[in-house]
Amino acid sequence: MYDNLKSLGINQPEDIDRYSLRQEANNDILKIYFRKDKGEFFAKSVKFKYPRQRKTVVADNTAQGYKEIHEISPALRYVIDELDQICQRDQVEVDLKRKILDDLRHLESVVSHKIAEIEADLEKLTQK
Numbered sequence: 001m002y003d004n005l006k007s008l009g010i011n012q013p014e015d016i017d018r019y020s021l022r023q024e025a026n027n028d029i030l031k032i033y034f035r036k037d038k039g040e041f042f043a044k045s046v047k048f049k050y051p052r053q054r055k056t057v058v059a060d061n062t063a064q065g066y067k068e069i070h071e072i073s074p075a076l077r078y079v080i081d082e083l084d085q086i087c088q089r090d091q092v093e094v095d096l097k098r099k100i101l102d103d104l105r106h107l108e109s110v111v112s113h114k115i116a117e118i119e120a121d122l123e124k125l126t127q128k
Contacts, residue, residue, distance in 0.1 A: 002086075004078045008048060017043060019083045026052045028076055032083070050076040 002013040010016070010032070017035045021028060027049050034044045052070040059067040 002082050004075070005082050008046075008079065010046070013082070013086055016083065016086050018087055019080075021080065023052070026070060028052060028072055030076060030079065048079075 002010075005013045005016075015034045017033045019030060019032045021030050023029070030048045030050065032046050032048075036043045050073045053073045055069050055071060056066050057069055059065060
């Protein structure tokens with residue numbers, strides 16, 4: 001699992017926190033950030049440089065007929081797919097935790113309102 005990340009030398013992909021991707025000239029720069037250990041001020045990170053792939057494609061409505069384009073390299077695309085799996089998994093866990101806490105707060109509110117309603121009914125019975 002995560003063979004593309006392991007081929008980059010990342011042996012513990014579960015320690016990845018986030019990543020950034022930017023373009024510089026004809027290169028894509030991928031920076032991977034790892035979770036901070038206790039007592040660390042800055043997260044550890046590694047940087048990778050991928051040359052952009054050049055392609056010649058048929059141009060629309062131009063006299064030349066063909067034009068050259070630059071796009072992300074296939075190897076980088078596979079790495080990003082794996083990084084998205086890791087980073088989105090973490091987001092799903094955070095969202096699930098938030099949902100459970102929201103459900104718990106709602107249940108707490110419903111129960112306290114029901115208790116107040118029952119106490120009010122008891123009070124009516126004792127007043128008669």
